[in-house]
Amino acid sequence: MKTEIPMYRDEKRTYDLERIEALIEDSGGLAKTKDITDLGVDYRRLQQFVADGELTKIKNGYYSEKKGKISEERLIFAMFHNDGVITMESALFYQGYLKHRPFGWSIAIDKNASKSRFNLDYPIVQPYYTKSNVLEIGVETLKKPGFEMKIYDRDRLICDVLKYQEKISKDEFQEGVFNYIRDDRKNIEHLMEYAEQRQVKNKVKTMIGVWL
Incomplete structure (x- = not known):
């Protein structure tokens, strides 16, 4: 034995x-x-x-x-890849519209999701509670080494940035919108469709339309 x-x-x-x-x-x-x-x-x-x-x-x-051994990206993926969507400042960064990644993470989530999921010690996450029929509009996949995450496409994203303008810093708002306007990949037809769905059509016309 x-x-x-x-x-x-x-x-x-x-x-x-x-x-x-x-x-x-x-x-x-x-x-x-x-x-x-x-x-x-x-x-x-x-x-x-x-x-x-x-x-x-x-x-x-x-x-x-321990912090530094695993990336915040991987933690966000582990916690929210099934039902969360990268949005606002975080999505602006990954879409190439912000030079620096924001300090926290902006995640769109179904409005019926448990609020306790966001009682995090680390990393910092800002939830955007969204109706189920709106959450999946304009979603595409962000692919990073070892994981994937849902993210809003550039045209849906800009509509949300306009809708929630007061929740984003003035500098990040201006940088993000300006770089979207300069982006040859933007799709104006999609932009206007999303603007109608997100109820920001007037904002799109007055703040972006003059530059298109």
């Missing part, structure tokens, strides 16, 4: 951390408390890993690797 050799405290700590990190990797960047404790890791040790900066608590019941 094989006898297990007991590990020293430091060895056990390293062993537990490596198993948690492997679980997080296999789970797409996030792991639940229950799945971690099911590995045989004591909850107090899990909390100590967080206190020591070895792991990051994303929200109640969910953990990821």
Whole structure:
């Protein structure tokens, strides 16, 4: 009968951390408390890993690797790729209309989604609660190495930026709209269709139409 050799405290700590990190990797960047404790890791040790900066608590019941080891992009994908859509400042950046990525993340989500999903310690997320029949209008796929995420196409995006102008900084608004106007890939027909659906037709005419 094989006898297990007991590990020293430091060895056990390293062993537990490596198993948690492997679980997080296999789970797409996030792991639940229950799945971690099911590995045989004591909850107090899990909390100590967080206190020591070895792991990051994303929200109640969910953990990821330490900050800097896993990108915010991957965390956003892990949390919202099924039903969220990148919008506003975040989408302006990925569509090439902002030079710098905003500090937080703007995510459109069904208005019936649980509000507790956004009680996050990290990363910072601004939800835009949207009616179901509006959420999927103008959606395309943002493809990044290792993951994909829904994002609004440039013409739908600009309509939302105009609709929620007061929620975006003046500088980002001007930069985003100006670069959209300069973009040869914009589709005016689609823009006007979206403007009708998003009830910003007058804004499109007065703020963008004069430049087209």
